[in-house]
Amino acid sequence: MGDSRAAAKTAAENDVVDLLLRQHAAIRDLFDEVRNAPADQREEPFRRLVRLLAVHETAEEEMVHPYVSRRIEGAGAMVDDRLAEENEAKHMLTQLDRMGPANPKFMQNLDILRVAVLEHARAEERYEFPQLRAMTTDAERHVMAVAVRMAESMAPTHPHAGLESAVDNLLMGPPLAIMDRVRDAIRKVTKKDT
Numbered sequence: 088m089g090d091s092r093a094a095a096k097t098a099a100e101n102d103v104v105d106l107l108l109r110q111h112a113a114i115r116d117l118f119d120e121v122r123n124a125p126a127d128q129r130e131e132p133f134r135r136l137v138r139l140l141a142v143h144e145t146a147e148e149e150m151v152h153p154y155v156s157r158r159i160e161g162a163g164a165m166v167d168d169r170l171a172e173e174n175e176a177k178h179m180l181t182q183l184d185r186m187g188p189a190n191p192k193f194m195q196n197l198d199i200l201r202v203a204v205l206e207h208a209r210a211e212e213r214y215e216f217p218q219l220r221a222m223t224t225d226a227e228r229h230v231m232a233v234a235v236r237m238a239e240s241m242a243p244t245h246p247h248a249g250l251e252s253a254v255d256n257l258l259m260g261p262p263l264a265i266m267d268r269v270r271d272a273i274r275k276v277t278k279k280d281t
Contacts, residue, residue: 103231129188
């Protein structure tokens with residue numbers, strides 16, 4: 088059983104569409120985990136959700152959306168819609184991140200973000216990903232999966248609204264990623280001391 092799961096994971100990591108679909112499932116699961124956690128235990132799953140959303144969207148903005156825009160005729164408007172959704176979600180996630188899970192309005196705002204993010208994911212899965220799969224070869228999708236994982240390794244770990252273009256992400260992403268990772272480390276050390 089473990090071998091078949093490992094093989095499925097490896098296959099998903101070799102195809103950008105499968106990789107992104109797997110991440111969408113992980114995002115859905117993390118929303119549920121945060122939602123179902125007792126109030127005093129929401130912080131850790133929420134931090135994982137913030138990080139996954141931040142790196143996932145950055146990688147899509149740097150690698151996937153520009154490729155789709157160039158490769159698929161007439162896809163510009165579709166990609167613009169996805170970028171607008173990502174910008175809106177980053178604003179909401181930034182507010183939640185600042186607010187923190189202890190805030191009385193946290194769960195209400197989390198639910199609003201959840202709906203927006205899941206609608207965005209469904210739009211990608213329904214419109215963008217099928218076209219990406221149809222218009223690319225297995226080799227191209229493999230290279231894109233590698234590029235997405237590389238982009239994620241250098242992506243900011245917190246949302247930065249207004250950086251939805253590939254150029255902005257490539258210019259500002261690495262310095263923001265360093266600052267985010269320092270902030271994450273400080274938060275982790277401070278949390279251990281309390």
